[in-house]
Amino acid sequence: MFGKLSSIAVLAACVTSAVSEETEFKLFAYGKLASSGLQLFYGDGQAYVGGTPSYVKESVNISLVMADGGDKFVAKANTTASAWSTDPTMYVDLTEGATNPIGFTQDNETLPSGASSVGFGLYGGWAFHKNDDADIEMKFLATPTNETGVYLVKWNAASTKVSDAIPISLRTQAPVALDDK
Numbered sequence: 001m002f003g004k005l006s007s008i009a010v011l012a013a014c015v016t017s018a019v020s021e022e023t024e025f026k027l028f029a030y031g032k033l034a035s036s037g038l039q040l041f042y043g044d045g046q047a048y049v050g051g052t053p054s055y056v057k058e059s060v061n062i063s064l065v066m067a068d069g070g071d072k073f074v075a076k077a078n079t080t081a082s083a084w085s086t087d088p089t090m091y092v093d094l095t096e097g098a099t100n101p102i103g104f105t106q107d108n109e110t111l112p113s114g115a116s117s118v119g120f121g122l123y124g125g126w127a128f129h130k131n132d133d134a135d136i137e138m139k140f141l142a143t144p145t146n147e148t149g150v151y152l153v154k155w156n157a158a159s160t161k162v163s164d165a166i167p168i169s170l171r172t173q174a175p176v177a178l179d180d181k
């Protein structure tokens with residue numbers, strides 16, 4: 001009897017957490033980059049890791065949420081001064097053979113042709129995209145900008161090796177400081 005009650009309590013706790021408030025998370029790039037665990041930022045509607053280049057007009061330190069258990073990644077600005085009327089949603093360009101930057105659109109903006117803003121998810125803290133009945137995919141690339149340590153994030157719909165681009169994974173796991181080891 002006691003065992004049964006406690007498992008009900010555990011079950012109730014799980015259900016509660018599943019329907020709880022939107023949880024904010026940040027994404028960090030891991031891979032053969034100059035340094036690992038580079039944070040993802042918003043720059044003029046595109047995704048960068050390691051910071052944003054100085055030439056972007058709007059650079060925003062973002063967190064992401066998956067709204068109400070949905071499959072969209074919605075950006076939340078780490079500032080109260082954001083001019084966003086609605087929070088931008090991340091998209092990937094699934095056009096066959098394309099390796100285009102990952103972007104963000106507002107509700108009032110149309111997605112580029114071939115792009116998808118649904119199908120995002122986290123698998124054990126690893127960001128993925130899943131298109132309809134396809135498998136989950138983690139085809140993230142980082143391409144160096146002309147500023148040290150700052151990379152533009154792209155989606156490799158081509159699935160082939162792209163020169164100058166570094167395959168990365170995007171994870172919610174923040175980098176561990178060396179001192180903490």
Ligand SMILES: *[C@@H]1O[C@H](CO)[C@@H](O)[C@H](O)[C@H]1NC(C)=O
Pocket residue numbers: 061078
């Ligand atoms: C971005 O925001 C987080 C808190 O949400 C903070 O810890 C981090 O230092 C900020 N990064 C930059 C570069 O401002």
Ligand SMILES: *[C@@H]1O[C@H](CO)[C@@H](O)[C@H](O)[C@H]1NC(C)=O
Pocket residue numbers: 061077078079
């Ligand atoms: C934004 O980032 C700063 C550090 O850069 C942090 O102190 C602050 O708590 C963050 N605010 C939010 C709303 O995340």
Ligand SMILES: *[C@@H]1O[C@H](CO)[C@@H](O)[C@H](O)[C@H]1NC(C)=O
Pocket residue numbers: 084085106108109110
């Ligand atoms: C969407 O709304 C924002 C803010 O209201 C505005 O700045 C932007 O120009 C709009 N975009 C389009 C494509 O209408």
Ligand SMILES: *[C@@H]1O[C@H](CO)[C@@H](O)[C@H](O)[C@H]1NC(C)=O
Pocket residue numbers: 055146
């Ligand atoms: C870096 O790249 C941006 C975007 O392509 C360009 O506008 C800028 O002039 C470049 N800066 C240098 C120093 O080459």
